[in-house]
């Protein structure tokens with residue numbers, strides 16, 4: 018249940034302002050693509066274009082060969098799920114009712130959910146470590162639990178393409194790693210925006226770096242997040258180190274040296 022994604026000559030505008038231009042890249046079915054970039058680089062805008070919510074100003078996005086923005090909302094919702102960065106949960110909803118919204122595209126109009134829907138909701142809640150939360154009012158959740166409920170709704174949509182905007186926000190270390198493991202292990206194509214470059218390097222098959230209104234070539238983390246790229250785009254130092262147990266490359270992020278500061282080589286300092 019995964020779909021290839023093809024982005025060709027994509028330009029995205031908000032109002033009369035071009036936010037992204039000349040984006041051309043493609044993801045194969047089942048890949049996990051990380052999107053990184055400084056604040057305001059256009060990560061959320063790109064995800065909205067991939068979701069078919071934002072109509073491209075030029076170029077196109079094809080998911081499994083289909084331009085999503087030409088589909089009805091219901092058809093689109095069977096192909097792509099977008100978990101936004103922030104969303105107010107509707108007051109008076111129970112967690113189970115909210116997560117069940119993810120199954121709406123599969124229901125006949127005006128029909129209730131039934132056993133299949135309950136099973137889908139329970140599975141999605143188990144996936145985000147909230148098993149048994151169905152009856153809990155959504156306004157009685159912590160920030161991290163709210164975040165995981167949003168993710169559960171995205172999982173319940175059972176789409177071949179899953180878009181996650183800053184999915185690790187508000188999550189503790191355990192749930193960040195669990196979520197990213199879930200994303201990697203799922204058989205969907207996933208595109209996720211991340212601020213944490215080390216997590217992006219450790220989790221994603223390939224990484225797209227947005228910078229100055231466009232994207233650098235989509236590449237494996239070692240190349241996409243090479244120290245010189247990270248220095249130029251983010252103004253920080255990235256040091257690749259090999260994890261002693263797994264052998265995977267991890268990035269240590271630190272402040273860039275201040276080139277104007279006098280160099281102090283005094284021993285012992």
Ligand SMILES: Nc1ncnc2c1ncn2[C@@H]1O[C@H](COP(=O)(O)OP(=O)(O)OP(=O)(O)O)[C@@H](O)[C@H]1O
Nearest residue numbers: 031032034036054055056057058059060061062063
């Ligand atoms: N409605 C709008 N009209 C014009 N410009 C907008 C509008 N909404 C957002 N922008 C601008 O578009 C740019 C891209 O915004 P976007 O939210 O996609 O960036 P981002 O990379 O997701 O940012 P962040 O890391 O801060 O979440 C920003 O410069 C933002 O100020």
